[in-house]
Amino acid sequence: MKAAVHILLSEDTPAVPSEEYWRQLCEKHLPAFKSDAVLPNVSQASSFTVNEDDVRKAVLSFPAGSAGGPDSLRSQHLRDMVLRKEAGPQLIMALTGFINLVLAGRCPTGVAPVFFGSRLLALSKKSSGVRPIAIGFSLRRLASKCANQFGSNRLKS
DSSP states (O other): OHHHHHHHHOOOEEOOOOHHHHHHHHHHSOOOOOTTSOOOOGGGSOOOOOOHHHHHHHHHTSOTTOOOOTTOOOHHHHHHHHTOTTTHHHHHHHHHHHHHHHHTTOSOTTTHHHHTOEEEEEEEOTTSSEEEEEEEOHHHHHHHHHHHHHHHHHHOO
16 A cells, blocks of 8 residues: 555656657666676585575565566565465475575576566656666565575674
């Protein structure tokens, strides 16, 4: 509800496609990923893993009303499924395995540009200019939440 009210009260409007908005968006963001770019060899790097409790906490930490990514899977869908007595524990186990694969850098190269991509929107700001909005896949966002929590815990001291 809070997100819907925020959008209704916002003075930002969907941007009308134009060369000027395109130029402004390009100035704010790096060029698209190039598939021929040299990436680090993940087999030589060590990765960390998360446990089922970490994943459960991350799923439950999404703000209410979070938008779905290109696949339309919303964080609320994950939350509802995880909280089910019948299948929630099995889903958490599967999600944990999947997230650990992603964190280990084992996302297939053909899938990575899509999985790490997002749905893009542009809003015209009241004060002129453009506000870019990127909405990524919920499962990628979940993996990022787990990675960020791991990093935050290590940096506390």
